[in-house]
Amino acid sequence: MARNKRDIDRQSKQDEIVAVARRLFLEEGYEAASMARVAREAGVAANTLYWYFTDKDALLIAVLNGLVLEALAAHAGVQAMPLKEQLLWLIARFEQAHRLVLTVHARLEASESVRTWHDQFHGMLEGMVIGQLTARGMAAEEATITATAGMFIVEGLLSHPHTARQREQVIAWLAGRSDDAKLITLQGN
Amino acid sequence: MARNKRDIDRQSKQDEIVAVARRLFLEEGYEAASMARVAREAGVAANTLYWYFTDKDALLIAVLNGLVLEALAAHAGVQAMPLKEQLLWLIARFEQAHRLVLTVHARLEASESVRTWHDQFHGMLEGMVIGQLTARGMAAEEATITATAGMFIVEGLLSHPHTARQREQVIAWLAGRSDDAKLITLQGN
DNA sequence: ACCTGAACACCGTTCAAGT
């Protein structure tokens, strides 16, 4: 909670750096966008970045949090749609950030902070999917497995170039699978 | 086709370097294992590596080719098993190489040679899965989609830490999906 | 043909010094 002017200044400066980093990370990739480059485009010396962020991974996480927060806000507008449409929306939205999906996975082993962020993100997203599936009548255990498989498929689509047709088909396949599970659940009752 | 002694010498020296690189890449990761380190443990100067390999990505590809070739040979012994068992075998086999799965994806954009290798590998593996699914009676188009989704799920399992129980369940879920498809195909006839 | 020492252009990060 930023109170006084100093905190607000610090926050806005930090935001400015994150904005530059976000643009460069998305345009050229995490590895190709050096700290020196980010600093130059933000109008500060390279080592000044370390006054605001402990290291490059912390800067990455700040960028990711921004992207996720905006996506969550935008998701409110589509959360009433069928799950299949929501997944297609999600993939389309994160397509421009597909490089960062690969980056996060690549830095999992080297950076504990990235690993922590990744685990929390996965947990949150899976929780949302499980919630929707159970609300639609799927059994809890089946919903958990379906959510895990669904995450993997979404990640796969984001990580691999593919045609619009392929995307449609794979997501329809996934949705069909969860429909079957619901049917089986209902038959069981 | 190595004919004379010189070619054989070159080949064996190359193999020696690849063996060292493989051990280091698997143990410490591609990024952490520097060219200097590989060279030192192989008993040559760092720049000597560039006499045998054009760059670090070429060395990575040589390591990957070795792993894949050995896996293909070993696969002969399990190819009669149900697809579900084959997938579990595949995941168990590449578990120790899970870091390299992330590495390949991370280097897709930066390195054209890695991208080419990755695309060929995906094509080969998907082809094998599609072949098995159609041989078991699944329709061609459905088999293609199932194979794509299956690859994504296997990659997801290799990329994310998980329990043996989770692995069993997700693979069973996937196998169940392909059984349903076969059933539908048969009903259609 | 094969191998090397020395150098190059980077990289993320640290530190002492300034205001």
Added chain:
DNA sequence: ACCTGAACACCGTTCAAGT
């Protein structure tokens, strides 16, 4: 508190020189 110039320890890679 905030920012910097200079340096540090690396990195992959290149090149001229040796045998």
